[in-house]
Amino acid sequence: METLNIEGSTKTPEIELNQESGVLVIKGRSIPENSVAFYKPVIDWLSEYESNANENTTVNIQLEYFNTSSSKCILDLLKKLEAIHDSKSAVQVNWHYEEDDEDMLEAGEDYEAILKLPFKMIEVKEE
């Protein structure tokens, strides 16, 4: 499977989905006007990954900001991973938040409460 690489922009995050390593990275800002269109290649890649999943999958989410339409897409992509968790791959979500950013921590906890996936909350120092 080919690695999906999307360069980050002022409104969209950097994406790197690597089947070989099983490491999926979403990093930066996610505030596009049309989140569904932006996340479509990610959802498509994950659909293919379902049948080619690595034994271990690590999801690193490190977002500075995300809008509410992205929040729905992020839930959708995590649900894709929830579907393969345990049966095909051991999935681990690392949710990064900047120190003092309680809203971002809470957003991670909201996902953790909805999904049956192991979450690790990781505090990062502000730049």
Next chain:
Amino acid sequence: MVNTYQLYEKMTNGNILLSYKGDASKDVLSSMLDILESKLKESDVSNKTKKKMYNILVECLQNLYHHTDEPDPTIEIENSSAIFMVSRQTENFKIFTGNYISSNDIEGLKERIEHINSLDLESLKAYHKEILNNGQISSKGGGGLGLIDMRRKSQNKLNFEFHKVDEKTYFFTLEITISTNY
């Protein structure tokens, strides 16, 4: 003719950071977001406040954009532009938005905001989870998550009004207060 100096004084006394009336196109809204981000960066408030402000600004501006992007065909106002304003007082930032809305939509919107305002922060967290998990998302937006997010992040009630323009059209205004002391 409006006296420019009087207008300038008014904006200065009202501590207006930015004020805009016109078409809510993608480019214009992005530019305003950039301007406000740099103003926030320079301001003396905490990073936490800056983040809250930025997040709420994004939701407000994208709400306006989605109204302009696909205008309601029942609205027959010729120049259906929007208003957007941000002010800074000692204790609070305030964000004001206004846009035309079809009279068919006001009941639903009013009920939604009143419901969101009636919830305490704990219930709001549960409500957000419910909408996030079960709500429908359109290609345009987060299916009602924006208003919940504004209320949660600001921890203040959303002030709103509907002004009747004609039988079919109302002007919807929203005012959000964000404390500078996070």
